[in-house]
Amino acid sequence: MKGQESFKLSSSERVEMSELLSSLWTPQLQMALMVCVVILVILYVLSIVWTIRDAYRRGDLWPLWGVVSLVPFLGAFAYCLMRKPMLKIDQDEQELEIALKQRELMKYGECAHCGYPVESDFIVCPSCQSRLKNMCPTCHKALDPSWQICPYCATPMGQAQARRRQVVRQ
Ligand SMILES: [Zn+2]
Ligand SMILES: [Zn+2]
Secondary structure (H helix, E strand, O other), X not given: OHXXXXXXXXXXXXXXXXHHHHHHOOHHHHHHHHHHHHHHHHHHHHHHHHHHHXXXXXXXXXXXXHHHOOOOOHHHHHHHHXXXXXXXXXXXXXXXXXXXXXXXXXXXXXXXXXXXXXXXXXXXXOOOOOEOOEEOOOOOOEEOOOOOEOOOOOOEOOHHHHHHHHHHHO
């Protein structure tokens, strides 16, 4: 019983406490607290908007994440941890970039003799002057040595070239 009494505050102490509280509870403090609450509310609303927008842009299930983000801050935090790793637009762009690079690699090659980078329509290596391709006698386009006919102007490849190929094969 004695212990309980020691926890009770006497009336004079209570008055002192309330005076202390009211002296602390200044309009400035009220104002500061108000600002904090407003900022927290704004951040909360923004976190929901951001989560929904981000999920939508990533092609994720945005209505589901919208509901999850209603849990103040924890929802948005959980989304940050579990969201899809890349934006859908970025993903498409990257795939396109890879495809373009592959096409570029196909267009450009290397000289078999010196390794100098050459384009697909080069006939002679600009570095070591070794012959890379045959040239069509009619349209003067670069042709692959294995082609029997020019795909640009339909000129059949000459007998001399065919014979030369045979000699090379033997
Ligand atoms: Zn070369
Ligand atoms: Zn041709």
